[in-house]
Amino acid sequence: MAKHYHPKRLLVEGQDDLRVIPELIEKNGIYWGAKKEEAIISIQECGGYENITYDLIYTELQTGRCTHLGLMVDADDNASLRWQSIRNACLQIESISHLPEQIPETGLIINTQDGQKIGIWIMPDNIIEGMLETFLGYMIPEQGEYIWQYAQEVAREAKNKGATFKESYIDKAEIYTWLAWQDEPGRQIHQAIKYNILNPQTPKVQGFINWFKDLYDL
Template sequence: MAKSDNPKKLLVEGKDDLRVIPELIEKNGITWVDNKKQPIVLIEECEGYENITSDLIYTELQTGRRTHLGLVVDADDDPSVRWQSIRNACLPSITNIPEEIPATGLIINTPDGKRFGVWIMPDNIIQGMLETFLSYMIPQQGESLWKYAQEVALEAKNQGAVFKDSYIYKAQIYTWLAWQDEPGRQIHQAIKYNILNPQDAKVQGFITWFKNLYDL
Protein backbone atom coordinates (compact mmCIF):
# COMPACT_ATOMS: atom_id res chain seq x y z
CA MET A 1 0.00 0.00 0.00
CA ALA A 2 1.48 3.32 -1.05
CA LYS A 3 1.62 5.99 1.62
CA SER A 4 -0.84 8.13 -0.33
CA ASP A 5 -3.34 5.25 -0.19
CA ASN A 6 -3.32 4.97 3.60
CA PRO A 7 -7.00 5.21 4.60
CA LYS A 8 -6.06 6.82 7.94
CA LYS A 9 -4.51 10.28 7.80
CA LEU A 10 -3.57 13.07 10.21
CA LEU A 11 -2.93 16.67 9.18
CA VAL A 12 -0.59 18.67 11.41
CA GLU A 13 0.86 22.16 11.35
CA GLY A 14 4.58 21.44 11.19
CA LYS A 15 7.54 19.10 11.24
CA ASP A 16 7.74 18.90 15.03
CA ASP A 17 4.22 17.45 15.19
CA LEU A 18 5.14 15.07 12.39
CA ARG A 19 8.11 13.74 14.37
CA VAL A 20 6.71 13.86 17.90
CA ILE A 21 3.41 12.04 17.45
CA PRO A 22 4.82 8.70 16.21
CA GLU A 23 7.34 8.62 19.07
CA LEU A 24 4.63 9.44 21.59
CA ILE A 25 2.26 6.79 20.28
CA GLU A 26 4.96 4.11 20.20
CA LYS A 27 5.99 4.93 23.77
CA ASN A 28 2.40 4.28 24.77
CA GLY A 29 2.40 0.74 23.48
CA ILE A 30 1.22 1.05 19.87
CA THR A 31 3.55 -0.07 17.08
CA TRP A 32 3.74 2.75 14.56
CA VAL A 33 4.87 0.77 11.52
CA ASP A 34 2.83 -2.30 10.59
CA ASN A 35 4.07 -5.62 9.23
CA LYS A 36 3.92 -4.18 5.71
CA LYS A 37 6.32 -1.43 6.79
CA GLN A 38 3.61 1.22 6.52
CA PRO A 39 2.71 3.73 9.25
CA ILE A 40 -0.56 2.95 10.96
CA VAL A 41 -1.57 6.58 10.31
CA LEU A 42 -0.13 8.74 7.56
CA ILE A 43 0.88 12.15 8.94
CA GLU A 44 1.18 15.14 6.64
CA GLU A 45 2.60 18.46 7.78
CA CYS A 46 0.88 21.45 6.26
CA GLU A 47 3.63 24.04 6.81
CA GLY A 48 1.47 26.21 9.03
CA TYR A 49 -2.08 26.41 10.30
CA GLU A 50 -3.09 28.81 7.54
CA ASN A 51 -2.70 25.98 5.03
CA ILE A 52 -5.33 23.79 6.70
CA THR A 53 -8.18 25.12 4.60
CA SER A 54 -11.73 24.15 3.68
CA ASP A 55 -10.49 22.98 0.31
CA LEU A 56 -7.82 20.77 1.87
CA ILE A 57 -10.26 19.19 4.33
CA TYR A 58 -12.77 18.54 1.53
CA THR A 59 -10.10 17.02 -0.71
CA GLU A 60 -8.76 14.77 2.03
CA LEU A 61 -12.20 13.49 2.93
CA GLN A 62 -12.91 12.67 -0.71
CA THR A 63 -9.56 11.04 -1.41
CA GLY A 64 -9.60 7.42 -2.52
CA ARG A 65 -9.82 4.98 0.35
CA ARG A 66 -9.91 7.57 3.14
CA THR A 67 -11.77 6.28 6.19
CA HIS A 68 -10.28 8.40 8.99
CA LEU A 69 -9.05 12.00 9.03
CA GLY A 70 -7.68 13.95 11.98
CA LEU A 71 -6.38 17.47 12.58
CA VAL A 72 -3.89 18.47 15.27
CA VAL A 73 -3.36 22.23 15.60
CA ASP A 74 -2.08 24.68 18.20
CA ALA A 75 -4.44 26.82 20.25
CA ASP A 76 -1.86 29.62 20.30
CA ASP A 77 -3.31 32.66 22.11
CA ASP A 78 -6.99 31.70 22.11
CA PRO A 79 -8.35 28.14 21.82
CA SER A 80 -11.93 29.31 21.25
CA VAL A 81 -10.88 31.47 18.30
CA ARG A 82 -8.85 28.60 16.87
CA TRP A 83 -11.79 26.22 17.24
CA GLN A 84 -14.18 28.60 15.47
CA SER A 85 -11.68 28.92 12.65
CA ILE A 86 -11.38 25.14 12.32
CA ARG A 87 -15.13 24.68 12.56
CA ASN A 88 -15.73 27.21 9.80
CA ALA A 89 -13.21 25.41 7.60
CA CYS A 90 -14.92 22.08 8.26
CA LEU A 91 -18.56 23.11 7.89
CA PRO A 92 -18.74 22.93 4.08
CA SER A 93 -17.73 19.25 4.25
CA ILE A 94 -18.89 18.23 7.73
CA THR A 95 -22.30 19.74 8.37
CA ASN A 96 -22.75 17.94 11.69
CA ILE A 97 -19.66 19.40 13.37
CA PRO A 98 -20.62 20.66 16.86
CA GLU A 99 -20.47 24.27 17.99
CA GLU A 100 -17.97 23.49 20.75
CA ILE A 101 -15.02 21.11 20.86
CA PRO A 102 -15.23 18.62 23.73
CA ALA A 103 -12.49 18.80 26.36
CA THR A 104 -11.60 15.25 25.33
CA GLY A 105 -11.10 16.27 21.69
CA LEU A 106 -13.52 16.00 18.80
CA ILE A 107 -14.39 12.63 17.27
CA ILE A 108 -17.44 12.34 15.02
CA ASN A 109 -18.66 10.38 12.05
CA THR A 110 -19.20 12.56 8.99
CA PRO A 111 -22.51 12.41 7.12
CA ASP A 112 -20.94 9.95 4.67
CA GLY A 113 -19.64 7.70 7.44
CA LYS A 114 -15.99 8.71 7.75
CA ARG A 115 -14.27 9.14 11.08
CA PHE A 116 -13.14 12.72 11.72
CA GLY A 117 -11.37 14.27 14.68
CA VAL A 118 -9.71 17.44 15.96
CA TRP A 119 -7.27 17.98 18.82
CA ILE A 120 -6.20 21.52 19.76
CA MET A 121 -2.86 21.58 21.54
CA PRO A 122 -2.26 21.44 24.36
CA ASP A 123 -5.56 20.14 25.79
CA ASN A 124 -8.48 21.68 23.84
CA ILE A 125 -9.06 24.15 26.69
CA ILE A 126 -6.12 26.45 27.40
CA GLN A 127 -3.88 28.56 25.20
CA GLY A 128 -0.58 27.11 24.09
CA MET A 129 0.97 24.82 21.53
CA LEU A 130 2.77 21.52 21.03
CA GLU A 131 5.58 22.66 23.30
CA THR A 132 3.10 23.39 26.10
CA PHE A 133 1.86 19.82 25.75
CA LEU A 134 5.43 18.53 25.86
CA SER A 135 6.04 20.36 29.12
CA TYR A 136 3.46 18.04 30.71
CA MET A 137 5.98 15.24 30.17
CA ILE A 138 8.79 16.79 32.19
CA PRO A 139 9.64 14.22 34.88
CA GLN A 140 8.96 15.10 38.49
CA GLN A 141 12.66 15.19 39.26
CA GLY A 142 13.06 17.83 36.56
CA GLU A 143 10.37 20.19 37.87
CA SER A 144 12.73 22.51 39.73
CA LEU A 145 14.95 22.93 36.68
CA TRP A 146 11.84 23.42 34.53
CA LYS A 147 10.66 26.30 36.71
CA TYR A 148 14.09 27.85 36.42
CA ALA A 149 14.09 27.40 32.62
CA GLN A 150 10.75 29.21 32.47
CA GLU A 151 12.16 32.10 34.49
CA VAL A 152 15.32 32.26 32.38
CA ALA A 153 13.38 32.38 29.11
CA LEU A 154 11.15 35.16 30.44
CA GLU A 155 14.16 37.13 31.66
CA ALA A 156 15.87 36.64 28.30
CA LYS A 157 12.82 38.22 26.69
CA ASN A 158 13.07 41.13 29.11
CA GLN A 159 16.73 41.48 28.17
CA GLY A 160 15.97 41.80 24.48
CA ALA A 161 15.61 38.24 23.15
CA VAL A 162 13.83 38.63 19.83
CA PHE A 163 11.54 35.58 19.76
CA LYS A 164 7.83 36.36 19.43
CA ASP A 165 5.82 36.52 22.65
CA SER A 166 3.67 33.64 21.41
CA TYR A 167 6.81 31.47 21.17
CA ILE A 168 7.59 31.64 24.88
CA TYR A 169 6.60 27.98 25.30
CA LYS A 170 9.11 26.98 22.62
CA ALA A 171 11.84 29.05 24.24
CA GLN A 172 11.15 27.51 27.64
CA ILE A 173 11.11 23.86 26.56
CA TYR A 174 14.24 24.23 24.43
CA THR A 175 16.00 26.00 27.30
CA TRP A 176 15.18 23.05 29.55
CA LEU A 177 16.33 20.56 26.91
CA ALA A 178 19.62 22.43 26.56
CA TRP A 179 20.43 21.46 30.14
CA GLN A 180 19.81 17.74 29.74
CA ASP A 181 22.20 14.88 29.02
CA GLU A 182 22.99 15.30 26.21
CA PRO A 183 22.18 18.97 25.58
CA GLY A 184 20.19 20.17 22.62
CA ARG A 185 18.20 17.12 21.57
CA GLN A 186 15.20 17.69 19.36
CA ILE A 187 11.84 17.28 21.07
CA HIS A 188 10.99 14.00 19.36
CA GLN A 189 14.36 12.63 20.48
CA ALA A 190 13.59 13.72 24.04
CA ILE A 191 10.59 11.40 23.94
CA LYS A 192 12.46 8.58 22.23
CA TYR A 193 15.28 8.62 24.79
CA ASN A 194 12.99 9.13 27.81
CA ILE A 195 14.25 12.59 28.70
CA LEU A 196 10.55 13.42 28.68
CA ASN A 197 8.02 11.01 30.20
CA PRO A 198 5.52 10.05 27.47
CA GLN A 199 3.43 7.98 29.88
CA ASP A 200 2.60 10.94 32.12
CA ALA A 201 -1.06 11.07 33.09
CA LYS A 202 -1.41 14.58 31.64
CA VAL A 203 -0.82 13.35 28.08
CA GLN A 204 -3.11 10.34 28.25
CA GLY A 205 -6.09 12.37 27.06
CA PHE A 206 -4.37 12.85 23.72
CA ILE A 207 -3.37 9.19 23.53
CA THR A 208 -6.96 8.12 24.19
CA TRP A 209 -8.26 10.55 21.56
CA PHE A 210 -5.78 9.27 18.99
CA LYS A 211 -6.56 5.61 19.66
CA ASN A 212 -10.31 6.17 19.56
CA LEU A 213 -10.19 8.29 16.42
CA TYR A 214 -8.16 5.76 14.47
CA ASP A 215 -9.73 2.63 15.99
CA LEU A 216 -6.41 1.38 17.36
Protein backbone atom coordinates in the same frame (compact mmCIF):
# COMPACT_ATOMS: atom_id res chain seq x y z
CA MET B 1 5.02 1.89 -8.83
CA ALA B 2 1.84 3.43 -7.44
CA LYS B 3 2.27 5.61 -4.37
CA HIS B 4 1.12 3.92 -1.18
CA TYR B 5 -2.10 5.44 0.15
CA HIS B 6 -3.03 5.01 3.80
CA PRO B 7 -6.74 5.37 4.62
CA LYS B 8 -5.98 6.59 8.17
CA ARG B 9 -4.59 10.11 7.91
CA LEU B 10 -3.48 12.96 10.17
CA LEU B 11 -2.94 16.57 9.10
CA VAL B 12 -0.48 18.55 11.24
CA GLU B 13 1.06 21.99 11.05
CA GLY B 14 4.78 21.30 10.93
CA GLN B 15 7.80 19.03 10.96
CA ASP B 16 8.01 18.87 14.75
CA ASP B 17 4.46 17.47 14.91
CA LEU B 18 5.34 14.98 12.18
CA ARG B 19 8.31 13.68 14.17
CA VAL B 20 6.84 13.84 17.68
CA ILE B 21 3.60 11.92 17.15
CA PRO B 22 5.13 8.53 16.18
CA GLU B 23 7.51 8.64 19.16
CA LEU B 24 4.70 9.66 21.50
CA ILE B 25 2.38 6.91 20.33
CA GLU B 26 5.07 4.22 20.49
CA LYS B 27 5.98 5.23 24.04
CA ASN B 28 2.35 4.66 24.94
CA GLY B 29 2.41 1.06 23.83
CA ILE B 30 1.33 1.19 20.18
CA TYR B 31 3.79 0.01 17.55
CA TRP B 32 4.02 2.66 14.82
CA GLY B 33 5.86 0.72 12.12
CA ALA B 34 9.51 0.52 11.15
CA LYS B 35 9.09 2.09 7.71
CA LYS B 36 6.91 4.89 6.36
CA GLU B 37 4.83 2.46 4.31
CA GLU B 38 4.27 0.33 7.43
CA ALA B 39 3.10 3.22 9.62
CA ILE B 40 -0.27 2.80 11.29
CA ILE B 41 -1.18 6.38 10.31
CA SER B 42 -0.07 8.60 7.43
CA ILE B 43 0.91 12.05 8.73
CA GLN B 44 0.89 15.02 6.36
CA GLU B 45 2.84 18.11 7.37
CA CYS B 46 1.00 21.13 5.98
CA GLY B 47 3.49 23.94 6.52
CA GLY B 48 1.41 25.92 9.01
CA TYR B 49 -2.17 26.21 10.17
CA GLU B 50 -3.07 28.55 7.33
CA ASN B 51 -2.63 25.64 4.92
CA ILE B 52 -5.11 23.36 6.70
CA THR B 53 -8.00 24.74 4.69
CA TYR B 54 -11.49 23.73 3.67
CA ASP B 55 -10.08 22.70 0.28
CA LEU B 56 -7.52 20.37 1.85
CA ILE B 57 -9.97 18.79 4.29
CA TYR B 58 -12.56 18.37 1.53
CA THR B 59 -10.02 16.78 -0.80
CA GLU B 60 -8.88 14.31 1.87
CA LEU B 61 -12.44 13.23 2.61
CA GLN B 62 -13.54 13.04 -1.02
CA THR B 63 -10.84 10.69 -2.25
CA GLY B 64 -13.14 7.78 -1.50
CA ARG B 65 -10.26 5.99 0.23
CA CYS B 66 -9.85 7.97 3.45
CA THR B 67 -11.58 6.23 6.37
CA HIS B 68 -10.17 8.25 9.30
CA LEU B 69 -9.00 11.87 9.18
CA GLY B 70 -7.43 13.72 12.08
CA LEU B 71 -6.56 17.41 12.33
CA MET B 72 -4.02 18.43 14.98
CA VAL B 73 -3.38 22.17 15.26
CA ASP B 74 -2.02 24.66 17.78
CA ALA B 75 -4.34 26.90 19.74
CA ASP B 76 -1.72 29.66 19.63
CA ASP B 77 -3.26 32.73 21.30
CA ASN B 78 -6.85 31.50 21.55
CA ALA B 79 -8.17 27.92 21.45
CA SER B 80 -11.77 29.08 21.03
CA LEU B 81 -11.00 31.20 17.97
CA ARG B 82 -8.96 28.40 16.46
CA TRP B 83 -11.88 26.02 16.97
CA GLN B 84 -14.32 28.41 15.34
CA SER B 85 -12.01 28.71 12.35
CA ILE B 86 -11.75 24.93 11.91
CA ARG B 87 -15.45 24.45 12.61
CA ASN B 88 -16.43 26.96 9.93
CA ALA B 89 -14.20 25.23 7.39
CA CYS B 90 -15.55 21.77 8.20
CA LEU B 91 -19.20 22.82 8.13
CA GLN B 92 -18.80 23.76 4.47
CA ILE B 93 -18.37 20.05 3.75
CA GLU B 94 -21.70 18.43 2.92
CA SER B 95 -21.01 15.17 4.75
CA ILE B 96 -20.40 17.04 8.04
CA SER B 97 -23.85 18.10 9.17
CA HIS B 98 -23.18 19.31 12.70
CA LEU B 99 -20.32 20.32 14.97
CA PRO B 100 -20.63 21.59 18.55
CA GLU B 101 -20.23 25.27 19.36
CA GLN B 102 -17.23 24.40 21.55
CA ILE B 103 -14.73 21.62 21.05
CA PRO B 104 -15.01 18.98 23.79
CA GLU B 105 -12.20 18.94 26.35
CA THR B 106 -11.50 15.38 25.24
CA GLY B 107 -11.11 16.43 21.59
CA LEU B 108 -13.63 16.03 18.80
CA ILE B 109 -14.48 12.75 17.09
CA ILE B 110 -17.51 12.44 14.80
CA ASN B 111 -18.74 10.18 12.04
CA THR B 112 -19.53 11.89 8.75
CA GLN B 113 -22.63 11.06 6.76
CA ASP B 114 -20.36 9.06 4.45
CA GLY B 115 -19.22 6.83 7.31
CA GLN B 116 -15.77 8.37 7.77
CA LYS B 117 -14.36 9.31 11.16
CA ILE B 118 -12.99 12.81 11.57
CA GLY B 119 -11.23 14.06 14.67
CA ILE B 120 -9.84 17.41 15.80
CA TRP B 121 -7.36 18.13 18.59
CA ILE B 122 -6.21 21.66 19.45
CA MET B 123 -2.85 21.70 21.21
CA PRO B 124 -2.22 21.63 24.03
CA ASP B 125 -5.52 20.49 25.58
CA ASN B 126 -8.42 21.98 23.56
CA ILE B 127 -8.91 24.64 26.25
CA ILE B 128 -5.96 26.92 26.88
CA GLU B 129 -3.74 28.89 24.54
CA GLY B 130 -0.50 27.26 23.49
CA MET B 131 1.09 24.86 21.07
CA LEU B 132 2.90 21.55 20.75
CA GLU B 133 5.69 22.81 23.01
CA THR B 134 3.13 23.67 25.71
CA PHE B 135 1.97 20.05 25.52
CA LEU B 136 5.57 18.85 25.81
CA GLY B 137 5.81 20.77 29.06
CA TYR B 138 3.30 18.26 30.45
CA MET B 139 5.97 15.58 29.94
CA ILE B 140 8.60 17.03 32.25
CA PRO B 141 9.50 14.15 34.59
CA GLU B 142 9.04 14.67 38.31
CA GLN B 143 12.78 14.69 38.93
CA GLY B 144 13.18 17.47 36.36
CA GLU B 145 10.49 19.74 37.77
CA TYR B 146 12.82 22.04 39.73
CA ILE B 147 15.04 22.67 36.70
CA TRP B 148 11.89 23.13 34.58
CA GLN B 149 10.70 25.92 36.85
CA TYR B 150 14.12 27.52 36.63
CA ALA B 151 14.16 27.17 32.83
CA GLN B 152 10.83 29.00 32.69
CA GLU B 153 12.20 31.79 34.87
CA VAL B 154 15.36 32.07 32.75
CA ALA B 155 13.46 32.18 29.46
CA ARG B 156 11.17 34.92 30.74
CA GLU B 157 14.08 36.89 32.18
CA ALA B 158 15.90 36.59 28.85
CA LYS B 159 12.84 38.03 27.13
CA ASN B 160 12.80 40.92 29.60
CA LYS B 161 16.47 41.57 28.84
CA GLY B 162 15.89 41.79 25.11
CA ALA B 163 15.78 38.25 23.73
CA THR B 164 14.20 38.57 20.31
CA PHE B 165 11.82 35.59 20.25
CA LYS B 166 8.14 36.48 19.92
CA GLU B 167 6.17 36.63 23.16
CA SER B 168 3.82 34.00 21.74
CA TYR B 169 6.80 31.62 21.47
CA ILE B 170 7.62 31.66 25.18
CA ASP B 171 6.61 28.00 25.54
CA LYS B 172 9.09 27.06 22.81
CA ALA B 173 11.84 29.03 24.54
CA GLU B 174 11.11 27.35 27.86
CA ILE B 175 11.13 23.75 26.62
CA TYR B 176 14.27 24.23 24.54
CA THR B 177 16.01 25.93 27.47
CA TRP B 178 15.18 22.93 29.65
CA LEU B 179 16.36 20.49 26.96
CA ALA B 180 19.65 22.39 26.68
CA TRP B 181 20.41 21.40 30.28
CA GLN B 182 19.79 17.68 29.88
CA ASP B 183 22.13 14.81 29.12
CA GLU B 184 22.79 15.17 26.19
CA PRO B 185 22.14 18.90 25.78
CA GLY B 186 20.11 20.11 22.84
CA ARG B 187 18.15 17.03 21.84
CA GLN B 188 15.37 17.65 19.36
CA ILE B 189 11.95 17.28 20.90
CA HIS B 190 11.10 13.97 19.25
CA GLN B 191 14.46 12.60 20.41
CA ALA B 192 13.70 13.76 23.95
CA ILE B 193 10.66 11.48 23.90
CA LYS B 194 12.47 8.60 22.23
CA TYR B 195 15.34 8.64 24.73
CA ASN B 196 13.13 9.14 27.81
CA ILE B 197 14.31 12.65 28.62
CA LEU B 198 10.64 13.59 28.53
CA ASN B 199 8.00 11.32 30.07
CA PRO B 200 5.16 10.78 27.56
CA GLN B 201 3.05 8.77 30.00
CA THR B 202 2.10 11.54 32.43
CA PRO B 203 -1.62 11.90 33.22
CA LYS B 204 -2.02 15.20 31.33
CA VAL B 205 -0.78 13.53 28.13
CA GLN B 206 -3.26 10.67 28.30
CA GLY B 207 -6.19 12.75 27.09
CA PHE B 208 -4.49 13.13 23.72
CA ILE B 209 -3.48 9.46 23.64
CA ASN B 210 -7.07 8.39 24.32
CA TRP B 211 -8.36 10.71 21.58
CA PHE B 212 -5.82 9.31 19.13
CA LYS B 213 -6.67 5.70 19.95
CA ASP B 214 -10.40 6.33 19.71
CA LEU B 215 -10.15 8.23 16.44
CA TYR B 216 -8.05 5.63 14.68
CA ASP B 217 -9.62 2.55 16.32
CA LEU B 218 -6.34 1.41 17.84
